[in-house]
Amino acid sequence: MQELTHFINGEHVKGTSGRFADVMNPATGEVQAKVPLANKAEMDAAVAAAQAAQPAWAAVNPQRRARVLMKFVDLLHRDMDKLAEALSREHGKTFPDAKGDIQRGLEVAEYCIAAPQMLKGEYTDAAGPGIDIYSMRQPLGVTAGITPFNFPAMIPMWMFAPAIACGNAFILKPSERDPSVPLMLAGLLEEAGLPKGIIQVVNGDKEAVDAILYDPIIQSVGFVGSTPIAEYIYGTGCAQGKRVQCFGGAKNHMIIMPDADLDQAADALVGAGYGAAGERCMAISVAVPVGEETADKLRDKLIPRIEKLKIAPYTAGVDVDYGPVVTAAAKENILRLVQTGVDQGADLVVDGRDFSLQGYEDGFFVGPHLFDRVTKDMDIYKTEIFGPVLSMVRAQSYEEALGLAMDHEYGNGTAIYTRDGDTARDFANRINVGMVGVNVPIPVPLAYHTFGGWKKSAFGDLNQHGPDSFKFYTRTKTVTSRWPSGIKEGGEFHFKQMD
Ligand code: NAD
Numbered sequence: 001m002q003e004l005t006h007f008i009n010g011e012h013v014k015g016t017s018g019r020f021a022d023v024m025n026p027a028t029g030e031v032q033a034k035v036p037l038a039n040k041a042e043m044d045a046a047v048a049a050a051q052a053a054q055p056a057w058a059a060v061n062p063q064r065r066a067r068v069l070m071k072f073v074d075l076l077h078r079d080m081d082k083l084a085e086a087l088s089r090e091h092g093k094t095f096p097d098a099k100g101d102i103q104r105g106l107e108v109a110e111y112c113i114a115a116p117q118m119l120k121g122e123y124t125d126a127a128g129p130g131i132d133i134y135s136m137r138q139p140l141g142v143t144a145g146i147t148p149f150n151f152p153a154m155i156p157m158w159m160f161a162p163a164i165a166c167g168n169a170f171i172l173k174p175s176e177r178d179p180s181v182p183l184m185l186a187g188l189l190e191e192a193g194l195p196k197g198i199i200q201v202v203n204g205d206k207e208a209v210d211a212i213l214y215d216p217i218i219q220s221v222g223f224v225g226s227t228p229i230a231e232y233i234y235g236t237g238c239a240q241g242k243r244v245q246c247f248g249g250a251k252n253h254m255i256i257m258p259d260a261d262l263d264q265a266a267d268a269l270v271g272a273g274y275g276a277a278g279e280r281c282m283a284i285s286v287a288v289p290v291g292e293e294t295a296d297k298l299r300d301k302l303i304p305r306i307e308k309l310k311i312a313p314y315t316a317g318v319d320v321d322y323g324p325v326v327t328a329a330a331k332e333n334i335l336r337l338v339q340t341g342v343d344q345g346a347d348l349v350v351d352g353r354d355f356s357l358q359g360y361e362d363g364f365f366v367g368p369h370l371f372d373r374v375t376k377d378m379d380i381y382k383t384e385i386f387g388p389v390l391s392m393v394r395a396q397s398y399e400e401a402l403g404l405a406m407d408h409e410y411g412n413g414t415a416i417y418t419r420d421g422d423t424a425r426d427f428a429n430r431i432n433v434g435m436v437g438v439n440v441p442i443p444v445p446l447a448y449h450t451f452g453g454w455k456k457s458a459f460g461d462l463n464q465h466g467p468d469s470f471k472f473y474t475r476t477k478t479v480t481s482r483w484p485s486g487i488k489e490g491g492e493f494h495f496k497q498m499d
Pocket of ligand 1: 146147148149150151173174175176204205206209210224225226227229230232247248249250280281384386412453457
């Protein structure tokens, strides 16, 4: 049995806590490795190494720091297939999807190569006689991030690329479900020339997370995962005086107007609803057709598309639509929620409950499900299922459809399908959701914009990547200086007007 490690102070080190978690192969249901779960002493060692290394890294000029990321991007390209293979093996997503996971993180590393430009401060010349004011952005020091299982490459990179570019040290606590790729990424950063201690990976569970939250040296915490844990980390981290940003769960609605191209909308819904087995925070899990006729037609177009989906392990080829879900517990939870949908009266028009794949009976595969006539009070509507389950909620008007998305507690992503510019514009302006697609099902912004939801999908003031990330990983210092007159005329005892 392979025993994974931590990556502390530039070394792959074995866990010393004596606690481990199983890393599964979701396609076969077998345990493929054991990952150590860190205790506080192991986290303390990482923090000490980070604290020792960070001042010298902060003193490296931003252009040289950016060059490390340039090299890192080259290495990601070199090792793309190797990384994607490891990612698919632990997560279960298809090989092309695993490459997409890496690519979307790589693009943030590319964006952060602009650090010299992004970190330029502001300067006011001659704010008063002989007085200049300038603001600079300085790194926070030791920073940390806690990441979910569903994007084990992309989300760590969203955090550590800007953190490092800004001159911080970064400690990553990745998901214990698929820790291999984060460990590989740390190795590549070091190969790219990052000094020891600037990137570290400490594997673990709540114990390691709490060690981060209560550590007095760690200045900031980034979190992506489910909403209850996001709330816990945000509350606890803020109470400890840290800068915290937490991104949580989702229930993303797609509104389909009567004038939409329904073939296009059905294709989009199948990709966005079932891709990655629905284990995406930007997956569409609720389709809201407007009008009974739209709903009937859409349903007729969805059913054959869903029935044609190819569900298989990533090894079965590039035409696989989706693979297994991540654990047996995830599968059980999805099927439990499907049962509540049936019990609460939703119309299960595609039933994937009996799905089984020959030769992979012990894998965590879940067949696709489509519910029609779902209502607001049902558990399948209120809860994030995080599986291949799409719910149709029929709305009688645009206002009713808009109201549904507005009233839901989550506000990560949403989309509208229409040919009418006025409706699309109204929707984009009024909806209380952070990321909006107009005839685009999964509107994940590119690296140079920012990513973040509203309502219970995000906690904190700044989004991930884009310009916000340079703000999150730095603090502003403003200097007012007077040269050369100094104070040779003697001290001043009142605020001077800058005239
Ligand atoms: P999770 O909340 O179970 O775990 C996320 C991280 O928190 C992991 O590193 C885990 O070890 C840690 N953790 C788990 N339980 C903890 C506890 N009790 N105390 C402290 N730390 C704990 O989430 P997951 O299942 O890995 O990921 C899926 C969730 O992430 C979904 O809800 C999905 O919507 C969300 N997600 C959100 C975004 C976003 O940007 N909004 C992106 C990706 C995933």
